[in-house]
Amino acid sequence: MLELPILGLLNEEPLHGYELKKRLDATLGSLAGVSYGSLYPALARLQKAAAIEEAGGAPGGGSPMPPTGSIGGEAAAARLRRHLRPSARRRKEYRITERGRELLRELLEADSGADDDRDFALKLAFCRYLEPEARIDLFERRRARLTERLARVRRALRPGRGDRYTRSLIEHDDETTRGHLEWIEELIAAEREARAGAAASRGASTQHEGRAST
Amino acid sequence: MLELPILGLLNEEPLHGYELKKRLDATLGSLAGVSYGSLYPALARLQKAAAIEEAGGAPGGGSPMPPTGSIGGEAAAARLRRHLRPSARRRKEYRITERGRELLRELLEADSGADDDRDFALKLAFCRYLEPEARIDLFERRRARLTERLARVRRALRPGRGDRYTRSLIEHDDETTRGHLEWIEELIAAEREARAGAAASRGASTQHEGRAST
DNA sequence: GTCATCATGTAAGCCGTTACATGATTGC
DNA sequence: GCAATCATGTAACGGCTTACATGATGAC
Numbered sequence: 001m002l003e004l005p006i007l008g009l010l011n012e013e014p015l016h017g018y019e020l021k022k023r024l025d026a027t028l029g030s031l032a033g034v035s036y037g038s039l040y041p042a043l044a045r046l047q048k049a050a051a052i053e054e055a056g057g058a059p060g061g062g063s064p065m066p067p068t069g070s071i072g073g074e075a076a077a078a079r080l081r082r083h084l085r086p087s088a089r090r091r092k093e094y095r096i097t098e099r100g101r102e103l104l105r106e107l108l109e110a111d112s113g114a115d116d117d118r119d120f121a122l123k124l125a126f127c128r129y130l131e132p133e134a135r136i137d138l139f140e141r142r143r144a145r146l147t148e149r150l151a152r153v154r155r156a157l158r159p160g161r162g163d164r165y166t167r168s169l170i171e172h173d174d175e176t177t178r179g180h181l182e183w184i185e186e187l188i189a190a191e192r193e194a195r196a197g198a199a200a201s202r203g204a205s206t207q208h209e210g211r212a213s214t
Numbered sequence: 215m216l217e218l219p220i221l222g223l224l225n226e227e228p229l230h231g232y233e234l235k236k237r238l239d240a241t242l243g244s245l246a247g248v249s250y251g252s253l254y255p256a257l258a259r260l261q262k263a264a265a266i267e268e269a270g271g272a273p274g275g276g277s278p279m280p281p282t283g284s285i286g287g288e289a290a291a292a293r294l295r296r297h298l299r300p301s302a303r304r305r306k307e308y309r310i311t312e313r314g315r316e317l318l319r320e321l322l323e324a325d326s327g328a329d330d331d332r333d334f335a336l337k338l339a340f341c342r343y344l345e346p347e348a349r350i351d352l353f354e355r356r357r358a359r360l361t362e363r364l365a366r367v368r369r370a371l372r373p374g375r376g377d378r379y380t381r382s383l384i385e386h387d388d389e390t391t392r393g394h395l396e397w398i399e400e401l402i403a404a405e406r407e408a409r410a411g412a413a414a415s416r417g418a419s420t421q422h423e424g425r426a427s428t
Numbered sequence: 429g430t431c432a433t434c435a436t437g438t439a440a441g442c443c444g445t446t447a448c449a450t451g452a453t454t455g456c
Numbered sequence: 457g458c459a460a461t462c463a464t465g466t467a468a469c470g471g472c473t474t475a476c477a478t479g480a481t482g483a484c
Contacts, residue, residue: 018463038444091463128377163342172397183386232435252472305435
C-alpha cells in the first residue's frame with residue numbers, strides 16, 4: 001500500500017508524480033521505493049476515489065505549477081503565455097482533499113493484524129498527523145505485536161533445534177526484537193510525557209503548546 | 215522465491231507438500247510462511263524442472279510413504295494391501311534430484327543484488343550445504359550490503375531532516391543496522407576460525423596447509 | 429457414519445515489478 | 457538542433473494470498 005506515503009507527502013504540499021517519486025525514494029529510502037509503474041496507477045486510483053485532485057485552478061497559496069528544476073520565473077511565464085495546451089504529457093500537480101485526509105487517518109489507524117516492520121515504519125513516518133491518543137494506540141499495538149514475536153522467537157530457540165547457523169539467526173532475531181521493544185517503550189514513554197506536559201500547561205494557564213498539528 | 219526453502223528441506227529428507235508446509239511454518243516461522251496456493255504450484259514447477267521427483271519407487275532407505283500421524287504400521291500395511299489405487303488425492307512424497315541439489319547451490323550462491331534481510335536469513339538457514347569458501351562469500355556480500363545500508367541511513371540522518379518520529383526511526387534503524395553488522399562480523403570470524411581449524415587438523419597429518427575445497 | 433484432520437489442488441485477484449512508449453523542457 | 461532530463465503513462469508478467477473444491481483417513 002503506497003497510498004499511505006503518497007497521502008502523507010501530499011498532506012504537506014501539492015506535488016506531481018515525478019517529484020513525489022523523488023521524495024519517496026529520498027526521504028523514505030528503502031522504506032518506500034516506488035517504480036513509476038505502480039506510482040501513476042496509484043495516483044489514478046486515489047484521484048478516482050476523490051482522495052486527491054489535480055491542483056489546476058487556485059491553490060492555497062502557491063504559484064501555478066512552478067517547475068522542479070532551475071528554470072527562471074520569467075522563462076516559465078513566457079512559456080505559459082506561448083502555449084499552454086493541456087497535452088496529456090504536461091505535469092499534473094496533485095493536492096490532497098478532505099476525503100484524502102480522512103483516508104490518511106484511516107490508513108494510519110488501521111490495524112492490518114500483520115506483524116510488519118515496514119508497515120509500522122511507514123506509519124511512524126506520518127504519525128504526526130494522528131491525535132496523541134491514536135498515536136499511543138498505534139505504538140501500543142506495535143508493542144503487543146513485538147511481544148508476540150519475541151515469544152515466537154523464543155519458542156523457536158528451544159533446545160538443540162537447527163544447525164548452528166539457524167541457531168545464530170534465531171538468537172540474533174531475539175536480540176533485534178528486544179531492541180525494537182526497548183525502542184517502542186521509549187517512544188511510548190516520550191509520548192506519555194508529552195501528553196502529560198501538554199495537559200499540565202493547559203491546566204496551568206493555557207500557556208504555550210508544544211505540539212504541531214498541521 | 216520459496217524454491218530455496220523447499221529444496222533446502224527436501225535436501226534432508228523426502229517429504230510431501232502438507233508436511234513441507236508444516237515444517238516451513240514451524241522451523242522457519244515468519245521467515246517462510248507459505249500458503250498451499252503457492253506451495254503446490256511451486257512443487258509442480260520444481261518437478262517440471264526436474265529438481266525434484268516423486269519418491270514412488272525405491273527410496274534410499276525409507277519405508278514406502280509412512281503416514282504423518284500416529285497410525286500403526288500394521289494398519290498402514292493393511293490399508294496399502296486393500297486398495298492402493300493412485301487416486302489424484304493420495305499424498306505425493308517428493309525427493310530432491312541431483313539437478314535439484316545443483317539448483318539449491320545456485321540459489322544459495324546467487325547474488326540478487328538486493329538488500330533483503332529475509333533473503334539472507336533464508337540463505338543462512340541452509341548455508342550449511344555450501345562449501346566453506348562460498349559460505350564466506352555469502353557472508354561478506356551481506357556485510358557489504360549492510361555497510362552500504364548504514365551509509366544510506368547515516369545520509370538520511372543528516373541535519374534537521376524530518377520530524378522527531380522519523381528521526382527516531384532513522385536512529386533506531388542505524389542502531390539495528392550496526393547490530394546486524396556486528397553479528398555478521400562474528401559469523402565471518404567464526405567461519406574463518408573453523409576453516410583455520412580444519413586446515414590445521416589436515417596439516418597435522420599432511421604437514422601442509424591448504425584451502426578447504428570440499 | 430460422521431467429524432476432524434490430512435492432503436492436494438484450482439481460480440481469482442492484488443500489488444508490485446521491469447520494460448517499453450511517448451512527449452515536453454532546457455542547456456549547450 | 458540535439459542530448460539529457462523531466463514527466464506521464466501502458467503492457468506484460470511474477471509471485472503470493474484468499475477462497476474454494478475435492479477427496480482420503482482415522483477416531484469414536
